Amino acid sequence: MQISVEGWRASPGDWEAVRSIPKDQLPELTEQQREVARKMGVPEEEYARSALAGERTQNALLAKTETFARLLERKIRDLGFKASIQNIVLRTLEHTFEVVLSTNGNYLPLRVREDIVDDLFEAGSSEAEEKLSRILNATVGVRERQ
Numbered sequence: 001m002q003i004s005v006e007g008w009r010a011s012p013g014d015w016e017a018v019r020s021i022p023k024d025q026l027p028e029l030t031e032q033q034r035e036v037a038r039k040m041g042v043p044e045e046e047y048a049r050s051a052l053a054g055e056r057t058q059n060a061l062l063a064k065t066e067t068f069a070r071l072l073e074r075k076i077r078d079l080g081f082k083a084s085i086q087n088i089v090l091r092t093l094e095h096t097f098e099v100v101l102s103t104n105g106n107y108l109p110l111r112v113r114e115d116i117v118d119d120l121f122e123a124g125s126s127e128a129e130e131k132l133s134r135i136l137n138a139t140v141g142v143r144e145r146q
Contacts, residue, residue, distance in 0.1 A: 001085050003069055005061045007092030010053035014060075018053045027052055065090045068097060068117050075132060076101075081140045083108065090114065103143055110139050 018026075026048040029037065037047035069088045076083050083103035090097050095114040100107055112135060119128035 001069060002087045003062070003065050004088075005058060005065055005090045005092065008054050008058065009061075009092050010050065010057045011060070014053040014056040015049075017056070018049045021049070021052070061090055061092065064117070064121070065097065067121070068112075071120075072099065072132075075136060076140065079133065079136055079141070081136065081144055083140045083144065101140060103140060106143070108139060108143050110135070 023045055026045065029044055029048055029051070033047060033051065034044060037044050040047075042050075065088060068090075069085055072088070073085060076085075081103070083101040085099060086102050086107065087100040088097060089099075097112045097114060097117065099110040099112065101110055102108070112132065116128050116131050119125040120132065
């Protein structure tokens with residue numbers, strides 16, 4: 001299974017955390033990053049802070065995507081489906097998880113809104129869990145019963 005995050009964003013918490021890092025402890029910018037900062041008119045120190053905040057958030061988003069993949073696998077098994085996850089991508093700009101499942105020798109694309117996953121992970125929302133079950137029944141269930 002391939003798991004990835006496409007796009008970039010930095011959380012407010014990560015922005016706040018990198019603001020207090022002393023300048024000499026910021027990561028060294030690459031030549032390409034320096035060029036981008038110059039073209040954008042952004043001081044190198046601010047660009048370095050932005051890059052570090054983004055990296056921290058990306059790591060958290062990848063962990064969230066991996067956790068969702070494990071949850072989705074379990075949910076698929078619990079519902080009695082034989083589908084398997086081939087690929088899952090969190091598309092940050094669209095706030096969606098795009099999943100490619102394999103079932104009955106065919107590929108099945110599936111989209112799940114990120115807010116559903118957030119509700120489930122952050123609040124343990126039974127409504128979010130029900131939505132996920134309905135999505136799987138309406139897609140995988142229909143496909144596997146054909």
